[in-house]
Amino acid sequence: MQFEVIAKCHTTRARVCRMKLAHGVTMLPTFMPVATQAAIKGLTPQQVESLGITLILNNTYHLNLRPGIKVLDEAGGAHNFQGWNRNLLTDSGGFQLVSLSKFTDITEDGALFASPFNGEPTMLTPEESISIQHSIGADIIMQLDDVVSSLTVGPRVGEAMHRSVRWLDRCIEQHEKSGRKDKQNLFAIVQGGLDPALRDLCLDAMIERKDQVAGYAIGGLSGGEEKDVFWKIIKQCADRLPSDRPRYSMGVGFAEDLLVCVALGVDMADCVFPTRTARFGVALTFKGPLNLKLGKHTKSMEPIDKNCPCPTCASGMSRAVLHHIVTIETAGAHALTVHNLVFQAQVMGGARDAILEARFPEYLRSFFFDYFGDAGYPEWCVNALRSVGVDLMQGVDLPLVQGSGVKWEYSDAA
Amino acid sequence: MAQAQLEGAQRVGSRFPKFTFILDQGKQFGPRVGRLCLTRPSNCLPNHVIDIRTPNFLIGTSRGVVPHFSRDHVHSANGISWINVSFESFLEQTPPVPTYQAGSQPLHNFLGFDSSKHIVSLSLRDPLDAREMPPNGNSHVSALCMRGVRKVTPADWRSYVLTMQPDIAFALSDTPFTAAPHSQKRLTKSIERSAAWLADLLRPLENTDDSPTESTPTLNVFVHMAGGTSTSARRAFSHSLTETLHGLEANAVKPLRCLDEGVAGYSFDLAALHVRPAPLSTHHDRGGGIEIAENSLSLQNSESLAQTPTPNTAGTPTSLSSSMIEPLSFLSLAPTLDELLRASLDPLPVAKPRLVTDVRSPHEILRLIRDIGVDVFDAGWAVKAADIGVALDFIFPVPSEHDNSPDHRKRDIGHNLYDAKYAHDFVSLTDAFLAGHNRTSSSKTPVCPCAACSPVSSTSPIQHSKVDVQSHQAHSDDGTNREQFLPPFTRAYLHHLLHTHEMSAHTLLVAHNVAVLDALLTGVRTIISGHADQNEAAAIFAREVTRFEEVYDGTMSVLHTARDNWKDVKYARENKDARSVHSTEVQ
Structure with missing residues (x-):
């Protein structure tokens, strides 16, 4: 990834950046439409490109179930499979495990869930998430994080944050030895719920690993929390994240939220909202x-x-x-x-x-x-x-x- | 060369284009080629002539839109030159909303069709909808919209047509969509009403004092050939078009001497012949976009029509015109589709275009061209195939290397992409055509130009800020030649999209299937027009049709399997949705 800040707002923390990935240049700040199952609903990739969109998102959880890694490997990755020649980002699958499956059990090893096909217990580890994302071949890949609902309180929030840091290390290790670092870029995900102290601890740990990560996402928000808490956490994270790395706010899609995030220093955001609505x-x-x-x-x-x-x-x-x-x-x-x-x-x-x-x-x-x-x-x-x-x-x-x-x-x- | 200049003297202003049909080659019955030519008034547009070689096809709309296509796909799709709009869905509002569209060419503009490229016709009913309906009356047709059944009078229809200014209007027809069999009395009523309603649409416009001139364009009217499954009723209807009118009837359509003088073309809606009307209970819902009528595609060829119910002979002739119908009980066998069409066309001039809707296979199209000389077909079956996940894959004329497979099974006319065998199949949708990306100068195999087989990069993406030029500049410098075709979408990808309920599958399949249909009819025209001697052309065409029938499965079994698979996937999803409403698609 080549990442360059080309302009900064004189008043707010907003900035314009040029992000060059293996499938071209994307100018930031940008909104990323979601092609959950390798298609923006109802459109062809050529139509999406004609709209001036240069970065979309695929969901790892869904693509791993269907068409599956074997098909993606045979196709030579998700770009080829869906005919998308521009930049692509995949999430790690962690969010869907929690939001889609009632039976997910998080252990230190990974997330244990019931396969939606045969109900058999299936384990998704950080290493596996990264290697699935290697098969998909997205330009930006996300660490597996321990996701808790943003409304969760108590010790579980801290546990999830600390585990997310430990899982980041395992994701980094898996990614480092893959030999794909020139084509795919790993992003860390800052967790810590709505607790500023936990967020600070997470930021400390993840900024320490800056040399091994290409960018940072702010996770664990957009889950029904108070908006006044939401923006304060975004601001806290964006203020501290290194200025030479892109900052990605996950699950943000309303226009007013996007502009507030941009003003606070966020470069990227995604949401199914515009296509679903x-x-x-x-x-x-x-x-x-x-x-x-x-x-x-x-x-x-x-x-x-x-x-x-x-x-x-x-x-x-x-x-x-x-x-x-x-x-x-x-x-x-x-x-x-x-x-x-x-x-x-x-x-x-x-x-x-x-x-x-x-x-x-x-x-x-x-x-x-x-x-x-x-x-x-x-x-x-x-x-x-x-x-x-x-x-x-x-x-x-x-x-x-x-x-x-x-x-x-x-x-x-x- | 015969030419039908459809110069009625009916004065409807200069809003209507001139529509002509030139029969280049062919006779009353048998393969023929011609040209439909639509000339817009010269003050309309710089590019004001639309020329369609026949045989060709038209594509129908659902609620005013080509199914699964956004407007850019309608404009870029190959071979779409004639679009038919069925008006009935707009009857949900009174007055119908399209009538609010101001300016010239309101129908084109309301629905976003290109008047330099698209002939747009208007029918009241969807010609593919043969579900049971409440009976029509002496002065109304029962039409269907989402709010229920609406009665439309000939006066209503005339006013909608004059307001919407379609290039071609279909006259109202009294086709019974009540449970068969229909009595002879009902058939008699049907042809009388249909003729009267045609006459109403052909009436000159009121308040036009200035005398019409030779060159005044008129409303272009197609008439549905009434008469149901009775050859004698069909003959009687055709005679009623050509007989010289007298008295009040003649006055009403003056200066036309007979109704046929004002008719631009003949249409045959096979839907009512193909199936017994189905009860209305299963209302169309295109909600998922892929609803198809339960009974569609169940009869594949004209022979099957022999099984359709024959009208009873209840009632005796009561009027002058019905006395021309021979008692149906004399018929030992139900007539074939061929006989029905011939009965209608026999008394009529040869050089007017013939349109057939609700054909259901390429085989049926080829036979209707060979035996009757049909000029235009609707593409509904190809769109329905796309609805149920079938990518068409056939070519006409059949290349010599397409011999029967070793096991002597006929080839399917397409691929049921729901089938698990396509999950790892990374080739383009057809074997009969090349993808644009894979074309070579040495290969004789034609290229399928559709958006699925030969996608092209957008040449000028929308720029949302001044610096966006860096995104597009840098990308096109990366060695991507924007003129080149991108790799085709594969069967494996379409298989995935179908199983994940992604709408993009149907968009790509409609584009592809329409392109394959276009290629079929292009092949037909090439064969027929390739031989100056008409009899020789007919014989060679017939040989090619036989070869097509030998190579491709005319029972269309692939469509049946696909529909079963499509249902399984659809119901699996509905059951899942019932279990957990929020399960699908999260961020």
């Missing part, structure tokens, strides 16, 4: 999400966003047509999926330009005004951005919204 009929826009299932869109001849460069909006596809097909025709999902992926990329591309042109604070202010101007600002966003020197409330007279403040169109009453 598309299948439920929701289009993301700079004025907030549009639920195209709602009756108010029945006769609207407007595109989702006339300024959007995505193929759906550029073709003039009206909200009325989308209302007619979303959640019924696969083509409705395709149309919204390309739009939402372009929206995410536009939010992040806009941030890159703004940082380069030394106007990132203004970009934040105008984004939040467009997005939340009708309802009020989520208080946590205001707090988070104040911590890096941007006051969203300056010159605006808007209410503060408690809680997550997520904007949503729920019903026809909206």
Whole structure:
């Protein structure tokens, strides 16, 4: 990996970086769409590439089950298998073990789980996770971590953090001896739950191993914790992580979360949200999400966003047509999926330009005004951005919204 | 060369393009080649002529979209020049939402079709839907939308057509979708209503005082050939199109002397002939995108039609036109599809295009070209094959090296990619065609140009910031020649996508299957037009059809197996979902 910081925001911790991997250059900060089972839902890799997307994510847990390592080896890796010539990142499979299987038992050796095929006990060790990821061949691979829900409290959180450090060492060892370090880059995952002291201990240990890791992820968040806790942990980690390594915030996908994370110094994020919400009929826009299932869109001849460069909006596809097909025709999902992926990329591309042109604070202010101007600002966003020197409330007279403040169109009453 | 210039004098303004069919070669019955030519008013577009060589195909839509395709796929797909929109799904709103689309070519623009590339036709009903419906009335057709059954009058239909300005409109037809058998009285009613509703669509526009000129483009109307499974009813319907009109009837369609003068083409919707109407209880849901009618694909060829129920002879002739129908009890055997189509076409001019919907195999297409001279087929069966995970793999004419396999089994017309044998199969979807990436100058094997076999890199990805140029610059410098085809998607990958319920599988398969169908019809045209002597051309074509039937399995057994596998995977998922709602797809 060649990693270079090419611009820094004069006020916040935001930065623009150039990350060169075996499958090309990805400019950061960026959002990574998720191709769980080796396909972005409903699209072809050529379509995804045409949207200006240069880095996507595959899930190790899923690919290990299907098509399986043998097929991936025969295909020459996941890039060849799915026809994706750009950069690829795989997670370690740890998160799915915990979220998908009720019977996972974590031991020091690894994660013991019941195979979803035959119910037989199956062990996923750090070494195995890395060697599966070697078969997949992603440009960025993740350590196996001991994942606990972000709402977990008590000694289990500390145990998981310490174990994640020990497992990192085993992942490093497995990766070092693989001879694949020139093509694949191992990222560590900072754990420690919502406890700043545990996070600090984890950061100490993982920063110590900096020479063996290409980048750092911030894990164990986006699991339903208070947003005011979320951003503080992100800030704590991003402040301490070395500036010459990319920082990846796992499971973050709402536009406001992305921009707060970028302002706090995060370079990469992933989430299934934009593609999943598309299948439920929701289009993301700079004025907030549009639920195209709602009756108010029945006769609207407007595109989702006339300024959007995505193929759906550029073709003039009206909200009325989308209302007619979303959640019924696969083509409705395709149309919204390309739009939402372009929206995410536009939010992040806009941030890159703004940082380069030394106007990132203004970009934040105008984004939040467009997005939340009708309802009020989520208080946590205001707090988070104040911590890096941007006051969203300056010159605006808007209410503060408690809680997550997520904007949503729920019903026809909206 | 015969030419049908469809110059009705009906004045509907200059909004409608001129549609002509030129029969290059061929006669009343037998293989023929021709050209469909659509000329848009010259003030419309710089590129205003669309030329389609026949035999060719059209692709139907579901809720206004080509199944599984995003708009960019519709534009880049090979061979898609004629798209049919069934209007009934839009009846969910009153007035139907597409009628709000302003400006020229509202139907094209509402649905995102390219008026320089796509002929877009409009029918009320989905011609592939033969499920049982409430009866039509003297002045309405029962149509189906998600909110239930809607009654559509000829006046409604005329107004929808005039508002939406399709390139071609299908006149309403009284096809009974009630439980068979149908009485002779019902058949009589059917052909009378169908003729009356055609006449209604052919009426000149009101409030047009200025006299029509020779060059005024008219509404292009296709008529469904009514008459069900009775050859005499079919003959009677065709006669009613060609007989000179008198009195009020003549006045209504003036200056047309007979209805056929205003007809641009004949269509045969086989769905109602193929199967006994199925009860409405199984409503179409394309929710997963891959719902197919239970009874579709069950009858594979025209011979099977012999088993379709024969109408009873209940009722006696009551009107002038019905007296022309011979009592059906005199028929000892149900007529074949060939006989039905010939009965309809016999009394009609030779040089108008003939469209058949709901064909179900390449074999049926080839036979209809050989025995009848059908010019356009719908691609519904190829799309349905994609729905159930089948990648078509056949070629016409059959190359000499395609001899029967050693065990004398016929070749399947495609691959059921659900089959475990494809899990490790890293070749492109067809044996009959090369992938663009693997083409060589020495090979005679043609290339399949579809998005699955010959993918191409995007030439100009969207740039989201000024520095993005570094991503794209650096990548194309890496020796990736952007003009070249990328490696094809493999059977192993499609097998994986099908078993993981990924929608991308169906997108790639529709692209591929449509390209294989396009190649079939291109092959047909090459054979027929390759011989100046018509009889020789017909004989050579017939030989090639026989060879195709010898090499490829006409029972389409691969589709049956695929549908069973598709169901297994679908139900396995539904059961799993029932157990744990949140189990699928987490971050």
